[in-house]
Amino acid sequence: MIRRWFSLGVAASLLLGGCAPKVTDAPPPAPEKKAAEPGKDAGGANPGKKITVGFAQVGAESGWRTANTKSIKDEAAKRGIELKFDDAQQKQENQIKAIKAYIASKVDVIMFSPVVATGWESVLKEAKDAKIPVILSDRAIDPDNPELYATFIGSNFIEEGKRAAQWLVKKTGGKAKIAELTGTVGSAPANERKKGFEEVLKANPGMTIIKSQTGDFKRDKGKAVMEAFLKSPEGKDINVLFAHNDDMAIGAIQAIEAAGKKPGKDIIIVSIDGVKAAFEAMVAGKLNCTVECNPLLGPQLFDAVEAIVAGKPVEKRIESKEGVFDETQAKDEIGKRQY
Numbered sequence: 499m500i501r502r503w504f505s506l507g508v509a510a511s512l513l514l515g516g517c518a519p520k521v522t523d524a525p526p527p528a529p530e531k532k533a534a535e536p537g538k539d540a541g542g543a544n545p546g547k548k549i550t551v552g553f554a555q556v557g558a559e560s561g562w563r564t565a566n567t568k569s570i571k572d573e574a575a576k577r578g579i580e581l582k583f584d585d586a587q588q589k590q591e592n593q594i595k596a597i598k599a600y601i602a603s604k605v606d607v608i609m610f611s612p613v614v615a616t617g618w619e620s621v622l623k624e625a626k627d628a629k630i631p632v633i634l635s636d637r638a639i640d641p642d643n644p645e646l647y648a649t650f651i652g653s654n655f656i657e658e659g660k661r662a663a664q665w666l667v668k669k670t671g672g673k674a675k676i677a678e679l680t681g682t683v684g685s686a687p688a689n690e691r692k693k694g695f696e697e698v699l700k701a702n703p704g705m706t707i708i709k710s711q712t713g714d715f716k717r718d719k720g721k722a723v724m725e726a727f728l729k730s731p732e733g734k735d736i737n738v739l740f741a742h743n744d745d746m747a748i749g750a751i752q753a754i755e756a757a758g759k760k761p762g763k764d765i766i767i768v769s770i771d772g773v774k775a776a777f778e779a780m781v782a783g784k785l786n787c788t789v790e791c792n793p794l795l796g797p798q799l800f801d802a803v804e805a806i807v808a809g810k811p812v813e814k815r816i817e818s819k820e821g822v823f824d825e826t827q828a829k830d831e832i833g834k835r836q837y
C-alpha cells in the first residue's frame with residue numbers, strides 16, 4: 499500500500515503542479531480492513547506487523563528539544579510502535595547517516611527534524627526510491643519539494659517572529675535599539691523567525707537591530723554572545739533583546755546581570771518557545787515575553803504515521819496553534835505549562 503501511495507501521490511502532485519499549505523495529499527482510499535491493534539499495520543503491506551519508525555532528532559540543544567524528544571518517545575511507547583531514535587548532536591552529516599541506516603533497515607516511516615534547511619534532496623530521493631514515506635517534524639526543508647515528504651508537522655516560524663516584534667512595538671512604543679540572538683545558522687527557525695521579525699520592523703523605522711549573532715539555540719552560547727554585545731561599542735545603546743529561543747535569553751540574562759544591568763528593565767527581553775524556565779524568569783521580572791512554540795508533537799506525528807501506514811490521507815502541512823505570554827500573565831500561566 500505504501501508503495502502504491504507513493505507512486506500515485508507523486509503522479510497526482512505532478513499533475514497538480516505541487517502542493518499548497520493545508521492541502522490534503524490524499525492517497526487512494528484504503529480497502530475496508532478490520533481495525534488494527536495499536537501500533538500495528540492495519541492496511542499496509544504487512545497487516546498485523548508492528549510499525550517501525552526511524553526518527554533522526556537534531557540534538558539536545560535546548561529545553562524545547564528535550565520536551566520534543568520526550569513527547570515523541572512517550573507517544574511511540576504508548577502506541578506500541580517501535581521507535582529507532584538517533585540524536586544527531588546538531589550535525590547534518592549525522593542525520594543523513596541515521597536516515598540512510600533507517601532506509602537500509604526498511605523502517606515503515608522515517609521522521610526527522612532537519613538541523614539546517616538545505617541539502618536534503620539526495621537522501622530524501624533515496625528514501626523515496628526505497629518507497630519509505632518521510633515526515634518532517636518541526637523544521638522545514640529548503641527548497642520545499644513536497645514530492646520528497648508525506649507531511650510537515652510543526653510551527654509557523656515566520657508568524658512567531660512577527661508575534662515577537664508586534665509585542666515589542668506595543669511595549670516600546672516603536673522605539674528600540676535591538677540586540678538579536680539568532681538560532682542555528684541555516685536552520686528554518688532561525689531564517690524564518692528573523693524574516694517575520696524584520697517584516698514588522700520595516701513598518702516601524704524607530705526600531706533597529708544594532709547587533710545580531712548566532713547563539714546556536716544554546717544557553718551557554720547565548721550568554722557568551724550577549725557578553726560580547728555588551729562589551730562592544732554599541733553595547734551601551736542596547737535596550738531590547740530578541741532571542742530566537744528561551745535558552746539563549748536565559749543565558750543572556752546572566753550576562754546582563756554580570757554587566758551590572760537589570761534584565762527585563764534596563765533591557766527588555768522577548769524570546770520564543772514558552773518553556774517553563776522562561777515563565778520562571780518572567781515571574782522573577784527578568785524576561786518580559788515569550789512567544790509559544792509547541793514541542794509536544796508526538797501525538798500528531800504518530801497519528802500521521804498510523805494514517806500513512808494504513809493508506810489514509812494526511813495533510814501536507816499541519817501547523818500548531820500557539821500563543822504569546824508576557825510578564826502580566828506569567829504567574830497565572832506557569833502552573834499550567836506542560837513543558
Ligand code: AHR
Nearest residue numbers: 559560562563687715743
Ligand atoms: O526548531 C525549534 C527550535 O529548536 C526551538 O525554538 C529551539 O529551542 C530548538 O532548539
